[in-house]
Amino acid sequence: MFTLPLGDDDAQLRPLEPWHAREFLAHMDRARPYVDPWIPWATYSTDLDSATATLQRYADRQAEDTRRIYGIWLGGTLVGGVMFTDFDAATGVCELGCWLEAEAAGRGLVTRACGVLIDWAFRERGMSRVEWWVAAHNTRSVDTARRLGMTRDGVLRQRSAYGGKRHDIEIWSLLSDDVPPADADELPAPAVKAEKAELDRLMRVFLGAFTNTGGSRPNVDVVREVFIPQGTIIANVGSEPVVYDLDRFIEPRQKLLTDGTLTEFSEWEVAERTEIFASIAHRSSEYRKSGFLNGEPFEGAGRKTTQFVRTPAGWRMSSMVWEDV
Structure with missing residues (x-):
């Protein structure tokens, strides 16, 4: 057997x-x-x-x-x-x-x-x-x-x-x-495809949490649902990295996206590579973003790396690092 x-x-x-x-x-x-x-x-x-x-x-x-x-x-x-x-x-x-x-x-x-x-x-x-x-x-x-x-x-x-x-x-x-053909040492191709689809969904939910285009209201608090409670998010955009826990990351962005400072904002992936290793995974992304900051239009781009872990509740993000380019 x-x-x-x-x-x-x-x-x-x-x-x-x-x-x-x-x-x-x-x-x-x-x-x-x-x-x-x-x-x-x-x-x-x-x-x-x-x-x-x-x-x-x-x-x-x-x-x-x-x-x-x-x-x-x-x-x-x-x-x-x-x-x-x-x-x-x-x-x-x-x-x-x-x-x-x-x-x-x-x-x-x-x-x-x-x-x-x-x-x-x-x-x-x-x-x-x-x-x-x-x-x-x-x-x-x-x-x-x-x-x-x-x-x-x-x-x-x-x-x-x-x-x-x-x-x-x-x-x-x-x-x-x-x-598609699967390598002998990997999970069966349909299983890999299913795991990848779930990681894609988590990333869409994360990026969509900040969207306030067309009068829609952002739902930044959904970040808690896609991350493990101990998750960390790191901004490597200044002279040195800034490390956030979920609370410190969510609160200022919720205010920024709802008080009129940042409007018609959206962010989306333009390229990604995801690697799955049993119950952990890694994703490298390129993204673009656009909106109005203090009434002035802007566009931007950058890179992210995201780590995932499989938990009893399913796949969740564990950490993310981003930089603007």
């Missing part, structure tokens, strides 16, 4: 087999309120016999090469999993699914585990298309599809029945042509 690390030392991906039934049942009892609306067999795995039957069905289908299921363990505890709900080697099309306990959310575990399965499907089995079927109102699953770099193909209206109601189903997909 294989065991694959998922970026964190205490997170692992392993096959989920019938002999795991007791552990699987305990996990389902914890996870059921969180996953039951989306994973139908969560409803059916309510005692040891039914939990065993669920895993046995997947074991039988794996022997037929039509389905597979894998568990995600965190700190030695089963907290979720990923599966091929359908695997058709003849047509080159498979469907991917996932679930996770609430307490394990926000770590990127599902995204990285799905990346492993996608990589295996494309590179080892020669599949052409990986599909992701999701209830339109399941926002967590839709967000995962986006992080995996999938394309939304369309909607099947009222395709699924649950809880006495009909629900729309969105179909997302990733094609083998969409995935």
Whole structure:
């Protein structure tokens, strides 16, 4: 039986087999309120016999090469999993699914585990298309599809029945042509793409926090959400660096952007390079900015370096240094 690390030392991906039934049942009892609306067999795995039957069905289908299921363990505890709900080697099309306990959310575990399965499907089995079927109102699953770099193909209206109601189903997909080659020592390409997308989002949120164009109000306090509480921001723009904690950085900029001193301001990246090393990452950026300072138009440019760490709540910035040029 294989065991694959998922970026964190205490997170692992392993096959989920019938002999795991007791552990699987305990996990389902914890996870059921969180996953039951989306994973139908969560409803059916309510005692040891039914939990065993669920895993046995997947074991039988794996022997037929039509389905597979894998568990995600965190700190030695089963907290979720990923599966091929359908695997058709003849047509080159498979469907991917996932679930996770609430307490394990926000770590990127599902995204990285799905990346492993996608990589295996494309590179080892020669599949052409990986599909992701999701209830339109399941926002967590839709967000995962986006992080995996999938394309939304369309909607099947009222395709699924649950809880006495009909629900729309969105179909997302990733094609083998969409995935660039990955180096042997790196995470699978879809997982890397998903991690990179999250770092891109953090940078957009950070830069967007200062925008006050078109009468919009800046939200500088959102910097606290993208940084760890101990984060540092360093301005290397004068005779010597100025080091800020989050409070010292936020307060004067909130005033500057709301008291009329700095108006129609925006800042954006024009180039970047991001390197991801398991649970840490580094980004080098070039940026431009423009606005009106005391009523006078100005434009500027500069460089930033940003460090990121993966926390239990997901990726966060840990430090940033910038200089104007």
